[in-house]
Structures are given as C-alpha cells and as structure tokens.
Amino acid sequence: MLACCRQGPSHEIERMRRATSDDTLNLLAISGSTRHGSTNSALLRAIAAHAPDGISLSLFTGIQSLPVFSPDNEGERTPASVQAFCDQVCSADGLIISSPEYVRAIPGGLKNAIDWLVSRDEIIRKPVALAHASHRGDDMLASLRLVLGTVTERFADEIFLRQALVSLSSEEVEALLCTDTAVRDIHDYLNRLREYIRQSSH
Numbered sequence: 001m002l003a004c005c006r007q008g009p010s011h012e013i014e015r016m017r018r019a020t021s022d023d024t025l026n027l028l029a030i031s032g033s034t035r036h037g038s039t040n041s042a043l044l045r046a047i048a049a050h051a052p053d054g055i056s057l058s059l060f061t062g063i064q065s066l067p068v069f070s071p072d073n074e075g076e077r078t079p080a081s082v083q084a085f086c087d088q089v090c091s092a093d094g095l096i097i098s099s100p101e102y103v104r105a106i107p108g109g110l111k112n113a114i115d116w117l118v119s120r121d122e123i124i125r126k127p128v129a130l131a132h133a134s135h136r137g138d139d140m141l142a143s144l145r146l147v148l149g150t151v152t153e154r155f156a157d158e159i160f161l162r163q164a165l166v167s168l169s170s171e172e173v174e175a176l177l178c179t180d181t182a183v184r185d186i187h188d189y190l191n192r193l194r195e196y197i198r199q200s201s202h
C-alpha cells in the first residue's frame with residue numbers, strides 16, 4: 001500500500017516496521033473547516049477518541065498553510081508545507097474527510113489540498129471515506145464524491161458517517177458522541193472502513 005512513497009530511508013524503515021510488526025491501521029483525518037470551533041473537526045476528534053482497538057486516527061491540521069495550488073510548483077518546486085502534507089497522506093493507510101458546505105460547494109481550502117494531490121502517486125490507490133457533521137450540505141457532498149471518485153480508485157462511497165451537529169460547541173459534540181449509540185456508530189463505521197481497506201488492497 002505504501003509503495004507510492006517518494007521519501008527517503010526513514011520512511012522506508014517506517015513502512016517496513018509497520019508491515020512486519022504493527023498491525024494498527026493508521027488513518028489520517030482531514031477537516032474541510034479551519035474554524036476553531038469546527039463541528040467537522042470535533043466529529044473527527046470524536047471518531048479518533050472512540051476508535052476500536054487496532055485503529056488509530058490522527059488529524060491533519062495544516063490545510064490553511066498550503067499555498068494555492070499551481071502546476072508550476074510541483075516536482076522539485078513543491079513547497080515544504082505541501083510535501084509535509086503529501087508525506088502524511090502517503091504514510092496513512094487511509095483517509096477520512098469531513099467537511100462543511102460553503103456556498104453549496106467544497107470549501108476552497110479542502111479543494112486546494114486535494115488539487116495538490118492530483119498529479120501525485122500518493123492518492124491514486126489511497127482508501128478514502130467521508131464523514132459529515134451536518135444534516136445539510138448535500139450539494140457539497142455530491143461534489144466531493146465526484147472529486148474523490150476521480151482522484152482515487154479506492155473511494156469508499158458507501159462508508160459514510162453523518163451526525164447532525166450544526167452550531168454545537170466542541171464540548172457539546174464531544175458529549176453527544178459519547179453515548180452508546182454514537183460510539184457504536186463510530187465503531188461500525190471504522191470497522192467497515194478497515195474491512196474495505198483489507199479487501200481492496202489486492
């Protein structure tokens with residue numbers, strides 16, 4: 001799965017270590033919202049907090065530090081922040097993206113991050129699933145599904161976790177997602193994603 005990595009020896013050692021001795025599934029979560037009190041980010045943190053054994057989720061927080069994508073700045077001219085982002089994508093066994101809808105579309109920062117990945121190897125076979133922190137936003141979701149179905153062969157469209165959290169504070173989200181039902185939904189979501197990654201890895 002990690003054959004796409006373009007990095008040096010330390011990443012290769014990490015790849016081998018995980019392949020041989022650590023069965024933990026390492027997922028990278030990306031929030032489309034950079035808002036401090038983001039419900040999408042809070043949803044991703046709750047998914048991480050309640051992940052079942054053997055699944056680890058870390059949140060990428062650098063979307064706002066990525067420059068606007070330009071094909072002129074790929075290859076050797078790739079900015080350091082973009083390279084760091086791509087390294088994290090490369091190292092992850094899969095991605096979970098949770099995003100708000102802005103003006104019936106994908107927020108610019110998230111689309112920009114995806115644009116940086118498009119001509120690179122990291123994303124082509126990367127498993128990706130969506131979560132969403134609103135009962136609204138279906139235009140954005142349709143667009144994001146189209147984009148992700150284009151950039152990766154392993155977009156798990158049917159694996160989706162939706163929670164109606166609009167306008168709640170991070171603390172309220174945390175409390176709401178501590179219930180037995182919510183934790184069971186998170187386990188079910190992540191277990192299905194793990195199974196998808198396993199089955200689609202050949």
Ligand SMILES: Cc1cc2nc3c(=O)[nH]c(=O)nc-3n(C[C@H](O)[C@H](O)[C@H](O)COP(=O)(O)O)c2cc1C
Pocket residue numbers: 033034035037038039040041099100101102103104105133134136137165166167
């Ligand atoms: C600039 C802007 C545009 C928005 N446009 C929409 C929209 O088109 N449809 C919608 O349902 N919500 C829209 N919203 C509301 C956000 O999607 C909603 O508040 C979401 O829950 C925010 O996610 P967050 O808590 O992760 O930041 C918009 C919010 C902002 C700030």
